[in-house]
Amino acid sequence: MSVIAEAINEIKQGLPPHVELIAISKTHPAAFIEEAYAAGQRHFGENKVQELSDKAAALPADIKWHMIGHLQTNKVKYIAPFVHLIHSVDSERLLETINKEAAKHNRTVSCLMQVHIAQEETKFGLTANELHQLLATGIAQRLPNVKICGIMGMATYTDDQEQIRSEFATIKRIFDQTKHDFFPNDNNFCHISMGMSGDYHIAIQEGATLIRVGSSIFGKRYYQK
Numbered sequence: 001m002s003v004i005a006e007a008i009n010e011i012k013q014g015l016p017p018h019v020e021l022i023a024i025s026k027t028h029p030a031a032f033i034e035e036a037y038a039a040g041q042r043h044f045g046e047n048k049v050q051e052l053s054d055k056a057a058a059l060p061a062d063i064k065w066h067m068i069g070h071l072q073t074n075k076v077k078y079i080a081p082f083v084h085l086i087h088s089v090d091s092e093r094l095l096e097t098i099n100k101e102a103a104k105h106n107r108t109v110s111c112l113m114q115v116h117i118a119q120e121e122t123k124f125g126l127t128a129n130e131l132h133q134l135l136a137t138g139i140a141q142r143l144p145n146v147k148i149c150g151i152m153g154m155a156t157y158t159d160d161q162e163q164i165r166s167e168f169a170t171i172k173r174i175f176d177q178t179k180h181d182f183f184p185n186d187n188n189f190c191h192i193s194m195g196m197s198g199d200y201h202i203a204i205q206e207g208a209t210l211i212r213v214g215s216s217i218f219g220k221r222y223y224q225k
């Protein structure tokens, strides 16, 4: 068995049935994805529109592609025809654009609202208050070609396990509050995307339903400039 297949099997063995593994393949070649695919993996995530579109065109059609990186409105059109779930929605304008582009393809595109709780300044996402204000405008009802399915978040990049745990717990609380306030009877609103290679065990304990794991499956990433 390949190293990639082994890594996938090992991670999947430890997952509760309600948690989906998304293999984050950014920067890695299509051949790596094919190895993971041969091991049964179907959910893959990328953080750049161009790379995501190129890989989707070249790889099997039954792959479920997740967009996990910052998304500019002018690039939505490239992924709207096929994307399975956009994790990184953080503005009204982006939601409206996704709705418009999805409609052109007669699709409803599933989205997660990205929340910002980590202490780092650079991370994208909405604060809990901004998310509440946005949803209070009734936007979820206004956009028929968008389906808001939950929340995505990241913990601070730190070795402090208790800080990571408490940040994941905060993401879970934001999910619960949002569900209660805006989606009480909507079964589609059910996902919490949190946890990466270094912290997905903690994320699952704190309520993750989608984990985004890259380097533990594919190895180190080498960035070219």
Ligand SMILES: *Cc1c(COP(=O)(O)O)cnc(C)c1O
Binding pocket: 024, 026, 047, 068, 069, 195, 196, 197, 198, 212, 213, 214, 215, 216
């Ligand atoms: C790259 C990336 C991941 C995966 O990170 P690893 O540490 O390699 O598992 C998860 N989420 C997001 C948003 C990423 O950009």
